[in-house]
Amino acid sequence: MNKQTIVGVLGAGSMGSGIAQIAATQEHQVVLVDLNEEVLGSSKTKLVKILNRLEEKGKLIADDVLARITFSTSVQDFKDCGIIIEAIVENIDIKQKVFAQLETIVSADCILASNTSSLSIASIASACKKAERVIGIHFFNPAPLMPLVEIIPAVQTSEATKNASRQLIDNWKKVTVLTKDTPGFIVNRVARPFYGEALKIYEEGIADFATIDWAMTELGGFRMGPFTLMDYIGNDINYTVTETVFAAFYYDPRYRPSFTQKRHSEAGWYGRKSGRGYFDYAEGAEKPAPNKDEELGAEIVNRIVVMLINEAADALFLNIATKEDIDLAMTKGVNYPCGLLEWADEIGLEEVLLRLEFLHAEYGDDRYRPSVLLRRLVRDNKTFY
Numbered sequence: 001m002n003k004q005t006i007v008g009v010l011g012a013g014s015m016g017s018g019i020a021q022i023a024a025t026q027e028h029q030v031v032l033v034d035l036n037e038e039v040l041g042s043s044k045t046k047l048v049k050i051l052n053r054l055e056e057k058g059k060l061i062a063d064d065v066l067a068r069i070t071f072s073t074s075v076q077d078f079k080d081c082g083i084i085i086e087a088i089v090e091n092i093d094i095k096q097k098v099f100a101q102l103e104t105i106v107s108a109d110c111i112l113a114s115n116t117s118s119l120s121i122a123s124i125a126s127a128c129k130k131a132e133r134v135i136g137i138h139f140f141n142p143a144p145l146m147p148l149v150e151i152i153p154a155v156q157t158s159e160a161t162k163n164a165s166r167q168l169i170d171n172w173k174k175v176t177v178l179t180k181d182t183p184g185f186i187v188n189r190v191a192r193p194f195y196g197e198a199l200k201i202y203e204e205g206i207a208d209f210a211t212i213d214w215a216m217t218e219l220g221g222f223r224m225g226p227f228t229l230m231d232y233i234g235n236d237i238n239y240t241v242t243e244t245v246f247a248a249f250y251y252d253p254r255y256r257p258s259f260t261q262k263r264h265s266e267a268g269w270y271g272r273k274s275g276r277g278y279f280d281y282a283e284g285a286e287k288p289a290p291n292k293d294e295e296l297g298a299e300i301v302n303r304i305v306v307m308l309i310n311e312a313a314d315a316l317f318l319n320i321a322t323k324e325d326i327d328l329a330m331t332k333g334v335n336y337p338c339g340l341l342e343w344a345d346e347i348g349l350e351e352v353l354l355r356l357e358f359l360h361a362e363y364g365d366d367r368y369r370p371s372v373l374l375r376r377l378v379r380d381n382k383t384f385y
Helices: 016-026 039-057 062-067 092-103 121-124 161-173 193-204 210-217 226-233 235-250 259-266 294-317 323-333 340-347 351-361 372-377
Strands: 007-010 028-031 071-074 083-087 111-114 136-140 148-153 177-180
Touching: 007 016, 007 136, 016 028, 016 039, 016 062, 016 226, 039 062, 039 071, 062 071, 083 092, 083 372, 092 121, 121 136, 121 372, 136 193, 161 177, 161 210, 177 323, 193 210, 193 226, 193 235, 193 259, 193 294, 210 226, 210 294, 226 351, 235 259, 235 323, 294 340, 294 351, 294 372, 323 340, 340 351, 351 372
Parallel strands: 007 028, 007 083, 028 071, 083 111, 111 136, 148 177
Antiparallel strands: 136 148
């Protein structure tokens, strides 16, 4: 695909608008469709502001980029597109209906891509007569700023579709990783313990939200603590992804959701967007002070990090992605301070295994079962790299 390829984007929310901005900045003609005129108008207003700010910084000419975007409420306007990236509600039934409809509008060689963060690409593709043209292209929010894009071929996806899609996104100066079509792909699968184990530590009364966040940022080197990040993402969204992944993995205890997050979501305490989450974002509200006990902080960091490493090791064991792509995904997709498998080598695999075995014995919960790959590497005195 080249710059003459017309790019369609379905859904003018924050993700769809961001993807449209990227494609138009890379000199593609873009058709941005949303059936809701109000959402479409809001998208255009926001894009004008963003592009004007970028122009002030000398990064582009706003009018030129905007002129490449056609805003429409009709999917019929996708008829000349070479690729369409869907960024609508995370509902498999709706996505299947939409993809089946799109196939009746576009050319035979148009690629149909979904920006889903956790749904099955194979299931979406099954709605199409030419399932080989369907693929997952998962951007991270905010799409123009986050470098990572996960490329997810379904079992039906052709090599030509996979290669053309990855080449296109690479040409957009994004960092692409290739991942199997499994729940959560790389990032949303491997990152589950960052939230889940932090919530469990809180529920056990070991530390409060502020202390856990302090430990993970100040001692662990993470850019955001888990509770600040969940408030940023939105507890409604994060909890829904957790439930989806848990169900998709046949209720594996590793991905068990938390009642604390469920109650926050039910209360409408979504985080920043609602003014209240784990922290209070009302004007003048003071954030609680953490307990800066370094021994406690180290215990928190060690517990969460070994759980993350274990999840990364299992993703490698199950051939979800290469070790390089797993580490790249976590550093570029969620800004982890280090690739998890590289981090494991630095800590020492035997030490990682001992910590996991302690947790497994202490709780008697399969949530803490060490990865087979980790056990084998320790047995054979090998490392990930």
